[in-house]
Amino acid sequence: MLYFIFGKDNFCSQRYFFEVRDFYYEPKANNKVLAKQGSYKKKGVPFFSYDFSDKFSAPADISVLENIFKSNTLFAKNRLVAIKNLFKNTNTQFQKELLNILKTRKADEAKDIMVIFYENNAVLNNSLQKWLKQKAKGVKEFSLLKKKGLEQWMAKEEQKMGLKLTPEARQLLLISFPSDTGSIYYSLKKLSLIKKGLFTRELVEENLFLPFNSNIFSFLDSLVGGNIKRAYWLLETLIEQEIHPLYILKMLIFQFRNLLMIKSSKTKPASIHPFVFQKLYPLAQIIPLKMLKSIYQRLLYYDQNIKQGNIDGQIALEMFLVDFSKQKC
Secondary structure, three states: OEEEEEOOOHHHHHHHHHHHHHHHHOOOOOOOOOHHHOOOOOOOOOEEEEEOOOOOOOOOOHHHHHHHHOOOOOOOOOEEEEEEOOOOOOOHHHHHHHHHHHHHOOOOOOOOEEEEEEOOOOOOOOHHHHHHHHHOOEEEEOOOOOHHHHHHHHHHHHHHHOEEEOHHHHHHHHHHOOOOHHHHHHHHHHHHHHOOEEEOHHHHHHHOOOOOOHHHHHHHHHHHOOOHHHHHHHHHHHHHOOOOHHHHHHHHHHHHHHHHHHHHOOOOOOOOOHHHHHHHHHHHHHOOHHHHHHHHHHHHHHHHHHHOOOOOHHHHHHHHHHHHHHHHO
16 A cells, blocks of 8 residues: 655645554554554554655665565565655656566555655656556645635644634734744644633734744844854843744744845745845845855754754754854854
């Protein structure tokens, strides 16, 4: 049996991936959606997972994947296999060889193996993609939600968490995190831990650190202006406010992405709120495009290493300040 999960909304796609994986790997009797498809319900099903985007893992050899699909494998009778981010990180030849293996082993018909193909982005058309779309029992694409769709999704998440945001409060989150379902979800989760029920715009602003937070713009002003001492002081202030370093980094990534969009466009990008554009436009005129790209990549590097537990969040932010000051010099 095959699943093919992909799309630009990597929060929703990953959440669905975990639902599918956990149903087979850690069965849940109350999962009505997947209950009818359960031939792998036994606990202890061997689980193989490989993420092709993980630069710290050894490169996967096609023979390794071939052995997993063989019936005379060391695995038990039933197997669960997750293949992640294959399309962007392998060449056409590798994908063709994998497709031949899938066809030869009749992976789409096999009863003893469940294979989940997961991509955290959109997937370009090719022979493997077309075959998976045709043969997979479950094909789910998660495109970025826009305006009404995002608002409807958010209203459902509010209901699940026992929240009721006023229209003004809801718009604040939607404007702060356009199409970013992950940030909206975790913002709602934090609010639900504070209390259930009604939240006004004022309550949301008091309890959440949003991209419109004035300290973030002051921090960026200080960085670009070369006032590293003040930037460090602002960073300490944010941390003293008990704002998680990873969240601060996420906001920096968000605003530097906006800076890149402004720098690369002759007019105001439609996805950027006028308030944000007004704050960032002067900064975008100061920083060269090459430097912006380098900074953005460095922020992504620190983000990945914090999530993988390779570096402490506060230390990563301090190292970023040092990196930035060196580039300015």
